[in-house]
Amino acid sequence: MDLTETSPSERAGLLNAIADELSGAADELIPQAMAETGLAEARLAGELKRTVVQLRMFADVCAEGEFLDVRIDEADPGFVLGPRPDLRRFNLPVGPVLVFAASNFPFAFSVAGGDTASALAAGCPVILKAHPGHPRLSALTAEKVRSALVKAGRPVETFEVIFDQNAAVRLLRDDRIAAAAFTGSFKVGRLLAGIAAGRERPIPFYGELGSVNxxxxxxxxxxxxxxxxxxxxxxxxxxxxxxxxxxxxxxxxxxxxxxxxxxxxxxxxxxxxxxxxxxxxxxxxxxxxxxxxxxxxxxxxxxxxxxxxxxxxxxxxxxxxxxxxxxxxxxxxxxxxxxxxxxxxxxxxxxxxxxxxxxxxxxxxxxxxxxxxxxxxxxxxxxxxxxxxxxxxxxxxxxDGWPTGVAVTPAMQHGGPYPATTAPATTSVGTAAIQRFLRPVTFQNCPPELLPAALRDDNPWRVPQRRAAAGDSLNWGSHSA
Incomplete structure (x- = not known):
């Protein structure tokens, strides 16, 4: 299930493969969604398109590689505060993510929605708790995601769907789960957030609990x-x-x-x-x-x-x-x-x-x-x-507008101070959503042969690298005048 060593371009390929599968299955997915939710065909067609666009947006985020936030400080014996070691920092995926699907967006906030897309883009395997409001659609969508995984050469275990609420709660307590995302009621969200915080090893819980706007x-x-x-x-x-x-x-x-x-x-x-x-x-x-x-x-x-x-x-x-x-x-x-x-x-x-x-x-x-x-x-x-x-x-x-309609675009912020969400500094829509499922780690004086690909000097993944050269500290502050 480990996606950590997959390159950004490989993750982009996976997300585009999922988008292709969903687009090609619109004639199956939309009627099933209509039957289970009562939402209109036009609304669901637009939402499926939004979901596909969201997946492709995160594919581009992966391909660009900036989300890794690579920072390399070269060893500097003349550093202004004393000798500096070689320091190399980047973002790693946090690990397996448990996602609780929403009822009101059976595509965009459900099986292959924004939480799933951003977690996979970060390199995290996903276990998704399907919503009871559209179980057959959830199973059908999961089938399309698994088909995309096979076509992209990834193990199907990268993405799992479960339907039982008690099983999901047990997973939330499982030490292998590294983060959770939820969209739903205030009452249920608070209960789940309490479980996540009360574990022996607490994990981040990204809950959207409602809003009066x-x-x-x-x-x-x-x-x-x-x-x-x-x-x-x-x-x-x-x-x-x-x-x-x-x-x-x-x-x-x-x-x-x-x-x-x-x-x-x-x-x-x-x-x-x-x-x-x-x-x-x-x-x-x-x-x-x-x-x-x-x-x-x-x-x-x-x-x-x-x-x-x-x-x-x-x-x-x-x-x-x-x-x-x-x-x-x-x-x-x-x-x-x-x-x-x-x-x-x-x-x-x-x-x-x-x-x-x-x-x-x-x-x-x-x-x-x-x-x-x-x-x-x-x-x-x-x-x-x-x-x-x-x-x-x-x-x-x-x-001078109305808040319904959340644009799927890099600058969107969909999250606010509590009680709207449990993590006000994050968003579940827009490219910044990937940050929820990443954590930074620094390698100090690491032998080149043990460095992750993103931190190597030859940069085989071709990702952006921000470098602080030896001697730069002597000029810090000179550019602010």
Whole structure:
């Protein structure tokens, strides 16, 4: 199962082989995903494409070799602090990774999703716990991954899929597992994180636990494009029945916004959509009932949770409204994530925007995203203060858009301060995701014949090497003047 000695180009070949297998099997994979999840064909086709693109992106990361972060300090008897030995540092894969697949992205965050792609790119074998919401799709996707492994000349043991939750928990406690990644509920994520931390040899646990993703609309933005804000917000809340970790859970509008009827009508016009599986349906129904029963909440669109003719639970959007003071008072009931098409509109006093900034800092310690809608050219002290507060509490700060839709691209950050994730300095999307499954090691005065390929002077892997030549320390600081 060891991928440590595979060259970056060999890992790139493996990832491209997986991408090819998935692309070629679209006619098998997409219908199976539709049958198990209730998601639309267009949505799933786009998600499968995203998954393939993600694999190819990490193939390029491998081929470039920069992720190894090779640093070579030549032996220097004249080093400014005293003689320096020969030091050579690079990143090694951490070892076998246990991945817990998500329910809401049956391709992009499941069997061959971002966690699997980034772990394989790092050189780690993967054991994946399939999600019970789409077991047949998981088995079919795993078959395609194993086929790619054979074609790439890698042992099929490099990648394994398991389906039993108890077996996954036992593996999480197994000393051979070096790291774990999870996308799912706060409750389960906390339990698993506790197991990972409580081992005799604790391991890193990269858990995405949920997010409420606040959106703030300034009075200027409201005056400039109220209709676009209504349509964009309702689309973001109701898309995929709100079963997205980036769904906007709170929309802050200035008092007297006048959008209540438009918001309600737009939400009421959205047809019900299937929920992914009965566990999500039950959790959403319970959360929705708690919100609707909260004192001071007014209903803009009641929505519904019902059973369709196919026996699958379906949901239509629910929108409610409260004042900022009411949200502060009822935070214990209202602040939890509702994983489904429910969101809360919050009125704030436009004459005291400082109170809004203070409340947001208090209410939202950590989220995946936050969004600010401002008027064209709007730039004043309280807006800058709001941005300063939000950037400390989120992984992605958006302007004049909506947080649903996570671009698969190098600069993406999909992870935020706790409770959004258990490891706020990391991301599960974008090229930086590979860093979760690497650890640095330095070789000091190592004989050339024992050096790993990436650290050798002849550089057989042709990876970037950052060198500090003998004598350089005498000039440190001269370039900063």
């Amino acid at each position: 606040p959106v703030v609309v300034t009075p200027g933005a409201l005056a400039e494009r109220a209709d676009a804000i209504v349509s964009g917000f309702v689309a973001a809340v109701s898309g995929s029945a709100g079963q997205l970790c980036t769904k906007p859970g709170f929309l802050f509008l200035p008092e007297g916004h006048g959008l209540a009827q438009r918001l309600g009508s737009a939400a009421d016009a959205v047809p019900s959509h299937p929920l992914l599986y009965e566990g999500i349906a039950a959790g959403y129904a319970e959360r929705r009932a708690a919100v609707l029963a909260t004192r001071s909440v007014s209903v803009l669109a009641e929505g519904a949770v019902e059973t369709g003719p196919d026996g699958r639970s379906r949901a239509a959007p629910t929108l409610v409204e409260v004042g900022l003071d009411d949200l502060l008072e009822q935070r214990s009931t209202l602040l939890d994530e509702a994983f489904g098409p429910l969101s809360i509109v919050v009125r704030y006093d436009p004459d005291r925007p400082d109170l809004l900034v203070e409340a947001i800092g208090e209410l939202f310690p950590g989220a995946l995203t936050a969004t600010v809608h401002r008027a064209a050219g709007e730039n004043h002290a309280w807006l800058r203060g709001l941005v300063a507060v939000l950037r400390e509490r989120v992984g992605r700060l958006l302007f």
